[in-house]
Amino acid sequence: MFDILFCNADIITMCDENPVIRGGYVGINGKHITYVGNERPEGKAKRCIDCCHKVLMPGLVNTHTHTAMSLLRGYADDYALNEWLFDKVFPVEARLTEQAIEAGVTLGFAEMLRTGTTSISDMYYFQPKAAQIALDCGIRASFCNGIIAFDADAFNPESDRGVTETKILAERFHNAGDGRIKADASIHAEYTSSPKIWHFVNDMADKYGLNMQIHLSETKNEHENCIEKYGKTPTAILAENGVFERKAIAAHCVWLSEDDMDILASKGVSCAHNPISNLKLASGIANVRKMLDHGMNVALGTDGCCSNNTHDLFEEIRFASLLAKGTSYDPTALCAYDTLKLATVNGALAQGRENEIGRIKCGLEADIILLDLSSPITRPYYDPISAVVYSTSGRDVYMTMIQGKILYENGEYKTIDIEKAIANADSLATKITNGE
Amino acid sequence: MFDILFCNADIITMCDENPVIRGGYVGINGKHITYVGNERPEGKAKRCIDCCHKVLMPGLVNTHTHTAMSLLRGYADDYALNEWLFDKVFPVEARLTEQAIEAGVTLGFAEMLRTGTTSISDMYYFQPKAAQIALDCGIRASFCNGIIAFDADAFNPESDRGVTETKILAERFHNAGDGRIKADASIHAEYTSSPKIWHFVNDMADKYGLNMQIHLSETKNEHENCIEKYGKTPTAILAENGVFERKAIAAHCVWLSEDDMDILASKGVSCAHNPISNLKLASGIANVRKMLDHGMNVALGTDGCCSNNTHDLFEEIRFASLLAKGTSYDPTALCAYDTLKLATVNGALAQGRENEIGRIKCGLEADIILLDLSSPITRPYYDPISAVVYSTSGRDVYMTMIQGKILYENGEYKTIDIEKAIANADSLATKITNGE
Numbered sequence: 001m002f003d004i005l006f007c008n009a010d011i012i013t014m015c016d017e018n019p020v021i022r023g024g025y026v027g028i029n030g031k032h033i034t035y036v037g038n039e040r041p042e043g044k045a046k047r048c049i050d051c052c053h054k055v056l057m058p059g060l061v062n063t064h065t066h067t068a069m070s071l072l073r074g075y076a077d078d079y080a081l082n083e084w085l086f087d088k089v090f091p092v093e094a095r096l097t098e099q100a101i102e103a104g105v106t107l108g109f110a111e112m113l114r115t116g117t118t119s120i121s122d123m124y125y126f127q128p129k130a131a132q133i134a135l136d137c138g139i140r141a142s143f144c145n146g147i148i149a150f151d152a153d154a155f156n157p158e159s160d161r162g163v164t165e166t167k168i169l170a171e172r173f174h175n176a177g178d179g180r181i182k183a184d185a186s187i188h189a190e191y192t193s194s195p196k197i198w199h200f201v202n203d204m205a206d207k208y209g210l211n212m213q214i215h216l217s218e219t220k221n222e223h224e225n226c227i228e229k230y231g232k233t234p235t236a237i238l239a240e241n242g243v244f245e246r247k248a249i250a251a252h253c254v255w256l257s258e259d260d261m262d263i264l265a266s267k268g269v270s271c272a273h274n275p276i277s278n279l280k281l282a283s284g285i286a287n288v289r290k291m292l293d294h295g296m297n298v299a300l301g302t303d304g305c306c307s308n309n310t311h312d313l314f315e316e317i318r319f320a321s322l323l324a325k326g327t328s329y330d331p332t333a334l335c336a337y338d339t340l341k342l343a344t345v346n347g348a349l350a351q352g353r354e355n356e357i358g359r360i361k362c363g364l365e366a367d368i369i370l371l372d373l374s375s376p377i378t379r380p381y382y383d384p385i386s387a388v389v390y391s392t393s394g395r396d397v398y399m400t401m402i403q404g405k406i407l408y409e410n411g412e413y414k415t416i417d418i419e420k421a422i423a424n425a426d427s428l429a430t431k432i433t434n435g436e
Numbered sequence: 437m438f439d440i441l442f443c444n445a446d447i448i449t450m451c452d453e454n455p456v457i458r459g460g461y462v463g464i465n466g467k468h469i470t471y472v473g474n475e476r477p478e479g480k481a482k483r484c485i486d487c488c489h490k491v492l493m494p495g496l497v498n499t500h501t502h503t504a505m506s507l508l509r510g511y512a513d514d515y516a517l518n519e520w521l522f523d524k525v526f527p528v529e530a531r532l533t534e535q536a537i538e539a540g541v542t543l544g545f546a547e548m549l550r551t552g553t554t555s556i557s558d559m560y561y562f563q564p565k566a567a568q569i570a571l572d573c574g575i576r577a578s579f580c581n582g583i584i585a586f587d588a589d590a591f592n593p594e595s596d597r598g599v600t601e602t603k604i605l606a607e608r609f610h611n612a613g614d615g616r617i618k619a620d621a622s623i624h625a626e627y628t629s630s631p632k633i634w635h636f637v638n639d640m641a642d643k644y645g646l647n648m649q650i651h652l653s654e655t656k657n658e659h660e661n662c663i664e665k666y667g668k669t670p671t672a673i674l675a676e677n678g679v680f681e682r683k684a685i686a687a688h689c690v691w692l693s694e695d696d697m698d699i700l701a702s703k704g705v706s707c708a709h710n711p712i713s714n715l716k717l718a719s720g721i722a723n724v725r726k727m728l729d730h731g732m733n734v735a736l737g738t739d740g741c742c743s744n745n746t747h748d749l750f751e752e753i754r755f756a757s758l759l760a761k762g763t764s765y766d767p768t769a770l771c772a773y774d775t776l777k778l779a780t781v782n783g784a785l786a787q788g789r790e791n792e793i794g795r796i797k798c799g800l801e802a803d804i805i806l807l808d809l810s811s812p813i814t815r816p817y818y819d820p821i822s823a824v825v826y827s828t829s830g831r832d833v834y835m836t837m838i839q840g841k842i843l844y845e846n847g848e849y850k851t852i853d854i855e856k857a858i859a860n861a862d863s864l865a866t867k868i869t870n871g872e
Contacts, residue, residue: 071816073814073815073816073817073818073827074816074817074818074819074822074823074826074827075818077771077772077819077822077825077826078767078768078771078772078822079767079768080766080767080768081767084767107812107815107816110812111811111812111813114811114812114813115813220765276758278762279758279759279761279762280758280761280762280767280826281761281767282761282762282764282765282766282767282769283762283765284762284765285762285763308826309822309823309826309827310813310814310826310827311813312813312829315754318751319755319758322712322715322716322755323715325715325716325717325718326714326715326716326718326719326720326721327721328718329656329718329719329720330516330718331514331515331516331517331520331716331717331718332514332515332516333718335513335514336513336514374858375547375550376543376546376547376550376854376857376858376861377547377550377551377746377747377748377830377831378509378746379509379543379858379861379862380507380509380510380543380861380862380865380866381509381510381862382509382510382511382865382869383510383513386510386513386514386745387510387745389513390510390513390716390744390745390746391509391510391745391746393748393829393831394813395813395829395831395832396831418812421812422810422812422815425812425815425816426815426816426817429816429818430816433818
């Protein structure tokens with residue numbers, strides 16, 4: 001007896017040996033995938049879901065975001081970086097209350113579930129609050145508070161907010177929800193801290209057994225200033241200080257040298273590639289093909305909604321593939337399947353969840369999405385992988401399941417009061433941007 | 437008495453003096469816009485449409501497409517250009533029948549209406565058939581058959597298909613549908629013909645009073661081969677041969693020199709910028725900012741669905757803006773409003789329809805779309821122009837109106853049997869790609 005049986009689905013398994021099954025079946029028991037195959041399995045199901053004209057695939061993994069920034073979607077577009085940061089973003093962030101964070105995070109999670117994202121790596125603050133909301137709404141998430149300490153002498157771990165939140169995350173939320181929620185350690189970035197801080201965060205990560213999240217070589221300035229300061233790239237100096245001695249996600253990686261790529265590959269550090277944010281803030285275009293060729297694991301992220309302006313990972317998938325082709329003058333530079341890996345298998349690996357999620361395979365947890373490809377925008381339909389990469393949008397997501405639970409289906413959110421979430425977000429957005 | 441009155445809409449007028457009206461009203465009589473304003477006008481309306489949480493804006497203009505290629509959406513992805521063209525596209529195109537064209541064009545028009553495109557410039561063959569379908573389904577379109585003649589000596593205007601179709605378009609369809617359908621003349625490209633042909637097409641354009649469509653400097657090879665052959669760029673040699681002595685759309689313009697930009701600006705030639713196709717086929721990235729700075733009119737196109745893979749112009753809008761920022765390292769390089777101009781006002785100008793469409797203004801024809809911004813993907817909502825450029829998708833289109841007629845509304849197609857259209861497209865796609 002299956003809890004749920006998906007029938008007659010075009011399945012993108014993301015298993016290299018058999019990436020696509022046409023008209024196949026996927027059975028779910030509890031939180032696990034217990035059957036994948038061409039033939040209808042024996043045994044009944046409590047619920048059968050007919051998947052005619054639908055593609056079934058692993059939920060997408062967003063390895064770099066600041067979910068609460070949903071509240072700032074469209075608030076500060078078309079500004080130069082310093083104006084954007086100092087005149088627009090920082091003043092509003094200074095006014096963020098726990099109530100605003102709750103509104104922004106709830107809206108962001110609703111958007112993610114709506115557009116097929118099932119697992120995220122999130123760096124922001126008020127993170128215990130965000131973790132509680134994730135626990136309640138069913139999304140899979142790894143939270144951190146990126147520690148910033150411009151003045152190492154003034155850094156006091158007893159009162160530092162990043163440290164305090166990291167401890168709460170580690171002690172109360174790490175592996176909550178049957179492993180669904182995780183705490184990560186985080187150095188915000190090389191340029192916002194210094195070696196003393198890095199060692200402190202390393203120690204905290206080791207004490208609690210946490211992975212690391214960090215911003216790395218996002219802008220040319222940041223990269224070159226580091227070389228001027230330390231005589232080394234951000235990657236080299238952080239590696240030298242032991243930051244990459246545990247699983248880590250390095251967000252952006254736009255300005256890496258080839259030596260940097262070798263270091264990150266050897267340390268097993270994953271890049272969270274954020275193509276849209278990097279274009280919108282004019283940081284540049286990360287060289288995904290080269291990172292992959294150097295053996296790095298590359299995954300995708302949306303970054304915050306103030307520099308994107310959505311959490312729709314299908315957009316990132318399209319940008320990642322097309323930018324790789326267009327900037328290399330090679331239309332084969334990043335094929336559809338390899339691009340889809342960034343958002344699934346590679347994302348799972350980046351989060352240290354490769355034995356939980358990322359593929360449609362027996363024994364893995366059931367983080368699954370269904371895409372409706374019946375509209376004139378996605379027909380005809382030759383190959384599900386091509387369709388998903390080159391013509392699908394997050395708006396085509398019909399159903400989103402995490403740990404075997406359906407959280408979104410055909411317009412209905414099962415764990416979020418969507419009307420209230422939108423009304424709250426609208427109202428809090430007005431408040432914080434008007435300085436009320 | 438209005439035929440239709442849109443009430444309580446956030447209106448993007450695209451009129452520079454007053455680009456946004458919040459909570460305004462737009463009245464329609466027959467095919468024209470007869471009222472635009474903040475206040476509810478006097479007089480009744482046969483139908484009032486409440487536009488709460490909706491943005492009303494001009495329908496989008498797609499200045500370069502090959503609509504029938506919808507049938508090949510996703511058929512040939514991730515191939516090198518020559519393999520793509522010679523092994524995949526050409527063999528299938530050789531098998532296209534009028535029935536297949538009908539299926540592809542109908543599907544393409546359905547997709548365009550669904551995603552908010554109201555006016556197109558289309559270059560392909562079987563064009564009288566396409567023009568008839570456009571006439572029937574209500575879309576606004578300028579059709580041409582791009583003349584190809586590798587061997588000028590063998591060119592026989594009496595039997596040449598491009599010439600024959602152009603004549604039929606000009607004689608039977610030019611200005612049909614109360615000006616909605618137009619015939620254009622077309623030289624496919626510099627590299628697929630020669631001066632004798634160009635002069636022949638020029639004469640045909642003059643005889644019938646037609647505008648011109650041409651592919652221009654799409655690939656580096658094509659651009660450089662021309663310089664080798666003629667000692668001049670494609671722009672220069674075509675200009676010297678009088679091709680730009682009438683209104684013209686030059687598709688792609690990826691490899692223009694700054695002198696080329698000056699020539700095209702002085703001749704009033706519009707660029708149809710196809711950012712997605714140019715990335716996907718690895719042709720490169722056209723410099724929109726520089727073209728605008730040189731005084732050129734730049735509009736947007738999707739190109740055919742075999743190199744895109746959708747007709748969703750909101751995607752092109754996003755790519756155009758973000759690529760301009762990311763490649764120039766300047767986040768202000770192409771702001772939201774200027775980007776939206778490419779897809780509306782500039783598109784109308786490119787087609788020679790600037791006194792018909794492109795803005796929400798009294799006296800213009802009513803080519804109008806409504807976008808539903810009530811989903812968590814597009815909330816909160818600070819500025820309608822930012823929202824449309826950075827977070828909207830063609831899937832958010834709620835209603836599409838052309839010449840005052842509603843052709844799509846909330847899932848319903850008024851002039852296309854959508855189930856039949858999709859079934860036909862699926863079936864013909866299978867036939868032509870299997871060589872049946």
